[in-house]
Amino acid sequence: MKINLLPRFPAGDRAHIVAQTLMIMTRIMLLLIVTLSHVTADGFSQKxxxxxxxxxxxxxxxxxxxxxxxxxxxxxxxxxxxxxxxxxxxxxxxxxxxxxxxxxxxxxxxxxxxxxxxxKIVKMPVPETAIPSRMPETQPVIELNRRSIDPLPVSTDRIVRGRVTDENGSPFPGVSIIVKNSQTGTATDANGEFRLSVPESMAGELVLVASFVGYKNQEIAAGNNAELNFSMAVDTKALNDVVVVGYGTQKQSSITGSVASLPMKNVASQPLTSLDQAMGGQIAGVNVAQTKGAPGGGVSVRVRGTGSIGAGNEPLYVIDGFPVSSDFNSNFNPLSSINPNDIESIEILKDASAAAIYGSRGSNGVVLVTTKHGKSGKSVVQLDTYYGFQQVANKIDMLDAREYAEYNTEARNNAWVDKGGNASDPNSARPSALQIPEMFMNPQSLGRGTDWQDEVFRTAAIQNHQLSVSGGNDKTTFFMSGAYFKQDGIVMKTGFDRYSARVNLDHHISRHVSVGMNLSPSYATSRILPVEDQVFTGGILGSALSLPPTVPVYNADGSYTTLLGPSPYNIGVIDNPVAIANKIKDKRTVFRTLGNVYAELKLIDGLKFRTSFGLDYSDARENAYYPSDLGWNGVPAPVQARAIASTGRELNWLNENILSYKKTFNTKHELDLLAGFTAQKAHGESAAINATNFPTDLVPTLNAGQVTGGGTYASEWSLLSLLARVNYTYSGKYLFSATMRRDGSSRFGARNKWGTFPSASVGWYLSEENFMKSQHVVTDLKLRASYGLAGNNTIGNYNHIGLLSNRRYSFGAGTGSLAYGLYPSSISNEQLGWEMMHQFDIGADFALLRNRVSLTIDYYNKNTTDLLLNVPVPASTGYETALQNIGKLNNRGWEFSINSKNLTGAFKWSTAFNISFNQNKVVKLGPSGNPIISKSPSFSPNTHITKIGAPIGSFWGYDAIGVYQSQEDVDNSPRVGGASGSRPGDLKFRDIDGDGAITPSDVTIIGNNSPDFFYGITNNFSYGRFSLSILGDGVQGIQLLNGSRRNIGLVNGSYSRKDVLGRWQSPSQPGDGRTPRANVAPMGGNVSYVSSLLVENASFFRIRNINLRYNLPESVSKSVYLQNAAVTLSVQNALTFTPYRGYNPEQSLNGSSSLTPGVDFNGYPLARTFTLALNLTF
CATH class of the missing domain: 3.55.50.30 (Phage tail protein beta-alpha-beta fold)
Structure with a gap:
C-alpha cells in the first residue's frame, strides 16, 4: 500500500542544513590536519x-x-x-x-x-674446548653457497656459528635458527649473530632453518662448514598479498575460494566517473558493460552471468565494510558519488564459498572496496590533477542532402508503382504523400546539407583535482582528501559535477584498544536532457537521426526550425534537437554521506572483538522545466509549459559486532575463527509534484503554475544476520574453510523470513610437497574446490504483502457520482522467500618459472533456484498472477587469468590476460513451463522471450533471410499474409512451421545478448623514467537489437542512415541482398516487424585505455621540494573494432533488465577522452 508520510522540505531549510553540515565538516578537517601534523612530528623527532x-x-x-x-x-x-x-x-x-x-x-x-x-636466546651446553676464544683473522665470510673453512678442534659436539641479515643487508636480531626436524635451536643476537652446538653425529646431514614472521624460511645444508650466513627475504605471499575478504583479511596463499583482486594503482590514471568502471577488462568472470555514456552514468556488471529473472543481477558493493544502497534512485548511479581516487583496492568475491558470508545478498557476487588509510611515518601530501577533452567515439554514417533526396525520390516512386502508377508520372497525377518535392528534383544542388549529429555533439572538457594528506605514527594514522570532478557531456548542455571529501582515522588507545572512523561526504550535480527518448517524444538523438539533412538548424529570422507536418517529408512533428538541448532545464543534485566508526578490543592473544556503526545518508532532488515554445509528444509549439519537482531521502544504518580469533599451534596448525551479529535498516521517503499552465516561461518555479498532480511515498526494509567462519591450515599445505550465515529479512513472507547460507571449501598447496621440490618449472601450485549457497533479496520491500491501491468508482445510474476508494491490487504470499544460488567451483593457481608466469584457472557451475516469477493463479482468487518462487537458471563456464613478466632487464614488459566463457540457460519456468514473452519500450511488437533451454531474454522475431529478388521469387515463396502484398525488394522471412505462409507461428529466437566469451589484456612497458600501459578488452558472440534501424525501408522521410545505400533496387541491382528497397508505406514490405534484420553482431575489441607516464628525475623534484613528480598522458576509449553499426556495442536501452536486454535505441554514445595529468608528492 502506498503510504503518504513525507512532509514538505522547504528548499531554504535544506540549504541551511547542508551549509551547517559542510561548515562543521570543514572545521573538523582543519582541526584534524593541525592536530595530526603535531602527532606525526612529535612521534618521529623524540629523544x-x-x-x-x-x-x-x-x-x-x-x-x-x-x-x-x-x-x-x-x-x-x-x-x-x-x-x-x-x-x-x-x-x-x-x-x-x-x-x-x-x-x-x-x-x-x-x-x-x-x-x-x-x-629468547637459547644457550646450549658446550664443552669449553669446543669454542675457540677468537676466530682467525683470515676467517672468510660464508655466503649462501657455503665456502669451506678449517675444521674446529675435535670434540663430541660441534659448534656452528653465523650471521643473519635482512633484505637490506642489515643485522637481523631475533631470527629463530633451528636444526631441521629437531627441537635444537637458538636465536640471533642484537648483531644478527648466532652460535649453536649440535652433536657431531649430525654433521653429515645437518640442515639449519632460519625463520621469522613475515619472511621466507631459509634452509642451508651445513655439511662440514662451521660458519653460515643467511640472507632473509620478505615473504611477499605472507605480507604483500593480503586480500580483503568478507569481515576480515586473508593471505592470498590461504584463500580457497575464487577471489580476484584489483589494486587501484592499475587504473589510477584513467579518467573514471565511478569505481565500477575500473573493473572493465581487468578480472576474469566479471563482465563490465558501459551501457550508458552519459556523464555520471552507471555500468552493468555481471559476475559469472545473469542469475535472476525477477530480482536484481548487479553484485553487492561493500565500501569499507558497509553494503551500500543501490536502489535509492534507479536513474542515478549510486557509485558515482564515491571518488575513485580514494580507493586503495577492489576485491571481487565470485564463488559461493567467498560470497556466502554475505548470505542473502551474495548470489550475484560481492565487490569489496577498501579506501586509502594512512601509514605511520612522515606525512605525505599528494596533488593529483588532470585536464582533458572528450569527443564522441563513433558517429553513425548518415546520408547527406543529395543522397537523401535521391533515396526519398526512389521511395515515393516505388510506392506509386505499387499502386499501379508509373515512376515518370508528374506530381499532378499522384496523391500528395507520393509527390516528389521540388527541392528533390535537383539533388546535386543540395550539397551535404545539415549534419545533425555535429550540431548536438561537442568537444567537451573533463577535469579532476584532488589534494590528499596522509601519515601518522604508531598511535594514530590518518588519510584525508578533498576533490573536485567536472565532466561536460559530449551531448550539448549535459554534464556531471562532484565535490567530495574523505577522512579516514585509526587510533591505538593502548595495546588492547583501537578506534577509528571513516567519513566521506559528497555533493553531485547532473545536468540532464532527454537524450535517449524517442523522436516524437523530444529525444535529442532520436530527433537528430530522424530530421532530414535538407532541414537547416535555424530559420532565416534566427529562430529554431521545427518540422511541423507531413508536407513535404511525410513525417510527424519533429522538434529541433538543438532547441531541445537549449530550452529544457533539468538538474539533479545528490548529497550523500557515507561514514562509520569502530572500536576494536584485543581480549587475549589472538582474540579480538570489533564493533562498528555506519550510516549511508542520501538526499536527492530534481527540478525540470519544459517551456511553452518547445513542442512535445508530437504536438508543435506553443504548448502548455510543464514543470516537475521531486525529492528523495534515504537513511541506511548498519551495526556489526564481530568476534575473531587467530592462533598458530606448534608451527603447523593455523586457526582463524570468526563469529558475528549484524543489524541493518533503511528508510526512504520521496515526493513528486507536477505543474502546468505557466503564464510565462520567465518564472519556472512551481508556484508560478498550476499544480496538476503529485504524491509522497515512504518505504523501509531491515535485515538481521548471524554469521560464522572457520579457516584452518595444516603445515602450510592443507587448507579448509567453512562459512555460515543466517539472515532474517523484512522483504519476505512470514513463514519464510529466515534463510541459511552455508559454504565449504578446501585447498591443497601441492608445490609444498616434497615430491615437488626437485623440479624447477612449477614454483607454486595450489588446487582448490568449493561449494556453497547464497541468496538474492533485491526485490520490492512489500512484494509478500497484499497491497491496496486507490481508484475512482461511479455510484448510481448513468454517470453517477464518483468516489475514491481502495481495492486489493496484489495478492499476499506468506511463503515468498529467497532466490537461492548453488555454486560449485574448482580451480588451480600456478606460478611458473620462478614466478615469471602465473596462471589461474576456474570452472564453475552455478544454479539459481526458487526464481521469483509472476505465475498465473485461478480466476477465483480475483487476480491474474502472483509472485512465487518457481523457476531455475543455470550458468556454467571457465575462467583463465595469465600474468607474465616477458622482459625483466632495463626494458621491462609484462602482460596480464584474462578470458571467460559462460553459458546461460533457463532450466525451469513455473509449473507449466510456459515461456515469458516480453516487449521492450519503444517497440509495439514483442521483442524478447525467456524459455526453457535458451539464454534468458533471447530476441524474439522473424528470421529475415534476405529480400525477394524478383516477382518469380515472390510468387514461389511464403509471404506475410499468404496471398498478396509482398513485392520484389521486400524482406523475405523463413517459414518456420512450413505452412506456406508467414504468420505469427513463424516467430522464433533470432539471437541473444549473452556473450560466448569476453576477455581483457593489459601490456605494461617501462624503460628508464618512462612507462606505457595499454588496456584492451572485448566480447565475442554477443548481439544487439538495433531499434534505431527499425524503419529501414519504411521511409516516411525519417530514415537517413547510410546503410540504405546497400538496398535492393532491381533484379540487376540487388544490393547487399539483405537491405530492402526504399518505400514510403509498409505495402507488404514487412519492415515494421521485429526480425533478424535488426539483430546485429555486436562483438567488439576496444582499446579502453592508453597511458604514457614520465617520472621526473629526483634532482628536478627535490629542487622544488617534491618527493616525486610525474606527468601522464592518457587516452580513454581510444579505438573500437566492431561490425556493429550503432554508437556503442555495449548499449542497453533497458539498463540491467534481464528479460529485455541488449536493445539499442539512440542511446547516449561513449566519449573518447584525452587527458594530461600531473602527480606531485610533497
Missing amino acids: ISFQAKNVPLQTALRNIEQHTGYLFLYDELDLPSSKKVSVKLKNGSIDELLQAVFRDLPLSYKIFQRNIVLK
Missing part, C-alpha cells in the same frame, strides 16, 4: 630520557611503552621472572635504551616501526 632502579623487567617494559609509545611483543615464558633491571639514560635513542636494559639478559630484539619483538 628518550629514562630511569629505572632495581625494578622487575616486566615493569620496566611497561614503563618504556608508556614513556616512548613503542609496543613490546613477546612470549611471557621467555622473560626471566625474577630478574630486575637498573638503567639510566638521558637524551638517548631507543636502541641505546634497549641495549642497556637487555645487556645481561638472554634476550634479543628487533624493531619494526613502533613494535619491538623480543626473542
Whole structure:
C-alpha cells in the first residue's frame, strides 16, 4: 500500500542544513590536519630520557611503552621472572635504551616501526674446548653457497656459528635458527649473530632453518662448514598479498575460494566517473558493460552471468565494510558519488564459498572496496590533477542532402508503382504523400546539407583535482582528501559535477584498544536532457537521426526550425534537437554521506572483538522545466509549459559486532575463527509534484503554475544476520574453510523470513610437497574446490504483502457520482522467500618459472533456484498472477587469468590476460513451463522471450533471410499474409512451421545478448623514467537489437542512415541482398516487424585505455621540494573494432533488465577522452 508520510522540505531549510553540515565538516578537517601534523612530528623527532632502579623487567617494559609509545611483543615464558633491571639514560635513542636494559639478559630484539619483538636466546651446553676464544683473522665470510673453512678442534659436539641479515643487508636480531626436524635451536643476537652446538653425529646431514614472521624460511645444508650466513627475504605471499575478504583479511596463499583482486594503482590514471568502471577488462568472470555514456552514468556488471529473472543481477558493493544502497534512485548511479581516487583496492568475491558470508545478498557476487588509510611515518601530501577533452567515439554514417533526396525520390516512386502508377508520372497525377518535392528534383544542388549529429555533439572538457594528506605514527594514522570532478557531456548542455571529501582515522588507545572512523561526504550535480527518448517524444538523438539533412538548424529570422507536418517529408512533428538541448532545464543534485566508526578490543592473544556503526545518508532532488515554445509528444509549439519537482531521502544504518580469533599451534596448525551479529535498516521517503499552465516561461518555479498532480511515498526494509567462519591450515599445505550465515529479512513472507547460507571449501598447496621440490618449472601450485549457497533479496520491500491501491468508482445510474476508494491490487504470499544460488567451483593457481608466469584457472557451475516469477493463479482468487518462487537458471563456464613478466632487464614488459566463457540457460519456468514473452519500450511488437533451454531474454522475431529478388521469387515463396502484398525488394522471412505462409507461428529466437566469451589484456612497458600501459578488452558472440534501424525501408522521410545505400533496387541491382528497397508505406514490405534484420553482431575489441607516464628525475623534484613528480598522458576509449553499426556495442536501452536486454535505441554514445595529468608528492 502506498503510504503518504513525507512532509514538505522547504528548499531554504535544506540549504541551511547542508551549509551547517559542510561548515562543521570543514572545521573538523582543519582541526584534524593541525592536530595530526603535531602527532606525526612529535612521534618521529623524540629523544628518550629514562630511569629505572632495581625494578622487575616486566615493569620496566611497561614503563618504556608508556614513556616512548613503542609496543613490546613477546612470549611471557621467555622473560626471566625474577630478574630486575637498573638503567639510566638521558637524551638517548631507543636502541641505546634497549641495549642497556637487555645487556645481561638472554634476550634479543628487533624493531619494526613502533613494535619491538623480543626473542629468547637459547644457550646450549658446550664443552669449553669446543669454542675457540677468537676466530682467525683470515676467517672468510660464508655466503649462501657455503665456502669451506678449517675444521674446529675435535670434540663430541660441534659448534656452528653465523650471521643473519635482512633484505637490506642489515643485522637481523631475533631470527629463530633451528636444526631441521629437531627441537635444537637458538636465536640471533642484537648483531644478527648466532652460535649453536649440535652433536657431531649430525654433521653429515645437518640442515639449519632460519625463520621469522613475515619472511621466507631459509634452509642451508651445513655439511662440514662451521660458519653460515643467511640472507632473509620478505615473504611477499605472507605480507604483500593480503586480500580483503568478507569481515576480515586473508593471505592470498590461504584463500580457497575464487577471489580476484584489483589494486587501484592499475587504473589510477584513467579518467573514471565511478569505481565500477575500473573493473572493465581487468578480472576474469566479471563482465563490465558501459551501457550508458552519459556523464555520471552507471555500468552493468555481471559476475559469472545473469542469475535472476525477477530480482536484481548487479553484485553487492561493500565500501569499507558497509553494503551500500543501490536502489535509492534507479536513474542515478549510486557509485558515482564515491571518488575513485580514494580507493586503495577492489576485491571481487565470485564463488559461493567467498560470497556466502554475505548470505542473502551474495548470489550475484560481492565487490569489496577498501579506501586509502594512512601509514605511520612522515606525512605525505599528494596533488593529483588532470585536464582533458572528450569527443564522441563513433558517429553513425548518415546520408547527406543529395543522397537523401535521391533515396526519398526512389521511395515515393516505388510506392506509386505499387499502386499501379508509373515512376515518370508528374506530381499532378499522384496523391500528395507520393509527390516528389521540388527541392528533390535537383539533388546535386543540395550539397551535404545539415549534419545533425555535429550540431548536438561537442568537444567537451573533463577535469579532476584532488589534494590528499596522509601519515601518522604508531598511535594514530590518518588519510584525508578533498576533490573536485567536472565532466561536460559530449551531448550539448549535459554534464556531471562532484565535490567530495574523505577522512579516514585509526587510533591505538593502548595495546588492547583501537578506534577509528571513516567519513566521506559528497555533493553531485547532473545536468540532464532527454537524450535517449524517442523522436516524437523530444529525444535529442532520436530527433537528430530522424530530421532530414535538407532541414537547416535555424530559420532565416534566427529562430529554431521545427518540422511541423507531413508536407513535404511525410513525417510527424519533429522538434529541433538543438532547441531541445537549449530550452529544457533539468538538474539533479545528490548529497550523500557515507561514514562509520569502530572500536576494536584485543581480549587475549589472538582474540579480538570489533564493533562498528555506519550510516549511508542520501538526499536527492530534481527540478525540470519544459517551456511553452518547445513542442512535445508530437504536438508543435506553443504548448502548455510543464514543470516537475521531486525529492528523495534515504537513511541506511548498519551495526556489526564481530568476534575473531587467530592462533598458530606448534608451527603447523593455523586457526582463524570468526563469529558475528549484524543489524541493518533503511528508510526512504520521496515526493513528486507536477505543474502546468505557466503564464510565462520567465518564472519556472512551481508556484508560478498550476499544480496538476503529485504524491509522497515512504518505504523501509531491515535485515538481521548471524554469521560464522572457520579457516584452518595444516603445515602450510592443507587448507579448509567453512562459512555460515543466517539472515532474517523484512522483504519476505512470514513463514519464510529466515534463510541459511552455508559454504565449504578446501585447498591443497601441492608445490609444498616434497615430491615437488626437485623440479624447477612449477614454483607454486595450489588446487582448490568449493561449494556453497547464497541468496538474492533485491526485490520490492512489500512484494509478500497484499497491497491496496486507490481508484475512482461511479455510484448510481448513468454517470453517477464518483468516489475514491481502495481495492486489493496484489495478492499476499506468506511463503515468498529467497532466490537461492548453488555454486560449485574448482580451480588451480600456478606460478611458473620462478614466478615469471602465473596462471589461474576456474570452472564453475552455478544454479539459481526458487526464481521469483509472476505465475498465473485461478480466476477465483480475483487476480491474474502472483509472485512465487518457481523457476531455475543455470550458468556454467571457465575462467583463465595469465600474468607474465616477458622482459625483466632495463626494458621491462609484462602482460596480464584474462578470458571467460559462460553459458546461460533457463532450466525451469513455473509449473507449466510456459515461456515469458516480453516487449521492450519503444517497440509495439514483442521483442524478447525467456524459455526453457535458451539464454534468458533471447530476441524474439522473424528470421529475415534476405529480400525477394524478383516477382518469380515472390510468387514461389511464403509471404506475410499468404496471398498478396509482398513485392520484389521486400524482406523475405523463413517459414518456420512450413505452412506456406508467414504468420505469427513463424516467430522464433533470432539471437541473444549473452556473450560466448569476453576477455581483457593489459601490456605494461617501462624503460628508464618512462612507462606505457595499454588496456584492451572485448566480447565475442554477443548481439544487439538495433531499434534505431527499425524503419529501414519504411521511409516516411525519417530514415537517413547510410546503410540504405546497400538496398535492393532491381533484379540487376540487388544490393547487399539483405537491405530492402526504399518505400514510403509498409505495402507488404514487412519492415515494421521485429526480425533478424535488426539483430546485429555486436562483438567488439576496444582499446579502453592508453597511458604514457614520465617520472621526473629526483634532482628536478627535490629542487622544488617534491618527493616525486610525474606527468601522464592518457587516452580513454581510444579505438573500437566492431561490425556493429550503432554508437556503442555495449548499449542497453533497458539498463540491467534481464528479460529485455541488449536493445539499442539512440542511446547516449561513449566519449573518447584525452587527458594530461600531473602527480606531485610533497
